Amino acid sequence: MAKIPLLTPADCALVLVDEQAGLAFAAGSADRQLLRSNAVALARTATAFSIPVVVSTSASKVYSGPLMPPLRAVLADITPIERRNMNLWEDEAAKAAIVATGRETLVFAGLLTEACVSFPVLSALADGYKVYVVADACGGLTSASHDAALRRLEQAGAIITSWLQFLLEMQRDWTRHDTYEAARSIVVDHGGGYGIGLDYARDMVKPA
Numbered sequence: 623m624a625k626i627p628l629l630t631p632a633d634c635a636l637v638l639v640d641e642q643a644g645l646a647f648a649a650g651s652a653d654r655q656l657l658r659s660n661a662v663a664l665a666r667t668a669t670a671f672s673i674p675v676v677v678s679t680s681a682s683k684v685y686s687g688p689l690m691p692p693l694r695a696v697l698a699d700i701t702p703i704e705r706r707n708m709n710l711w712e713d714e715a716a717k718a719a720i721v722a723t724g725r726e727t728l729v730f731a732g733l734l735t736e737a738c739v740s741f742p743v744l745s746a747l748a749d750g751y752k753v754y755v756v757a758d759a760c761g762g763l764t765s766a767s768h769d770a771a772l773r774r775l776e777q778a779g780a781i782i783t784s785w786l787q788f789l790l791e792m793q794r795d796w797t798r799h800d801t802y803e804a805a806r807s808i809v810v811d812h813g814g815g816y817g818i819g820l821d822y823a824r825d826m827v828k829p830a
Contacts, residue, residue: 626781628791628794629727629729629754629788629791629792630792631671631672631673631792633725633726633727634673634725634727634728634729634754635673635674635675635676635720635723635725635727635728635729636664636665636668636673636674636675636676636728636729636731637675637676637677637678637710637720637728637729637730637731637732637742638661638664638665638675638676638677638678638693638697638731638732639678639710639730639731639732639733639738639739639742640678640679640680640686640732640733640734640738641658641661641677641689641690641693641731641732641733642679642680642682642686642687642688642689642690642733643686643687643690644681644685644686644687645686645733645734645738645761646658646690646733646761648733648734648763649733649734649761649762649763650761650762650763650764650765651735651761651762651763651764651765651767651768651769652758652761652765652768654761656758657733657758657759657760657761658690658692659812660756660758660759660784660785660812661690661693661731661759661785662692662693662696662812663759663785663786663789663808663811663812663813664731664756664759664785664788665693665696665697666696666804666808666812667785667788667789667792667805667808669696669697670792670801670804670805670808671792671801673729673792674723674725675697675700676703676716676719676720676723677689677693677697677700677701677702677703678702678703678704678705678710678713678716679702679703679704679705680704680705680706680708680738682702682704688702689702703715703716703719708737708738708741709738709741709742709745710738710741710742711741711742711745711746711749712745720746726750726751726752727751727752727753727754728746728751728752728753728754729753729754729755729756729783729788730742730743730746730753730754730755730756730760731755731756731759731760731785732759732760733760733761734760734761734762734763735760735761735762735767735768735771735772736762736763736767736768736770736771739755739760739771740771740774740775743755743775743778743780744775744778747778747779747780752781753775753779753780753781754780754781754782754783754788755772755775755780755781755782755783756783756784756785756788757772757782757783757784758784758785759785760772785812786809786813786816789805789808789809792805793805806820
């Protein structure tokens, strides 16, 4: 079995596909509020660690709506690339933006897992990229179809991860002070009980 090294911020680019409310309405594989929170946590992680981000949307004027507002707030300097193709990899502008990052490892998340995430992941793998899929920031029509899509991607060579694992892989060491506060705040805001625990520890552990 091939060894897979830990990622670093210098290795990868984040690709967010169709994180739009119209598609979130169709996502039944997980709680929609949680899906949105996880996507925001992922985008904040990329920003905190200066990871290039490519954002693409589809049918934003006729069905899907724009990029969801909390993501627009986090990624205020990034203009989503609107496309017609279901497969982002077949859109010249979107693919060119990814290639322009110069990164050979791509981290994907988006809606819906069965198509708009799966298709570019399979295409990127075929073109020789190493690809990670942030499973808990992707939503499918049903839990079964979401899981089936993830299994197919994993069989094709994609690496399945979560937003929290990705963040911790980027931080790696809590003594890295330049990113500590940003990473901690993401966990506090989006990490459920883990985040509550971090806040509790800060309140309770006082210097002697």
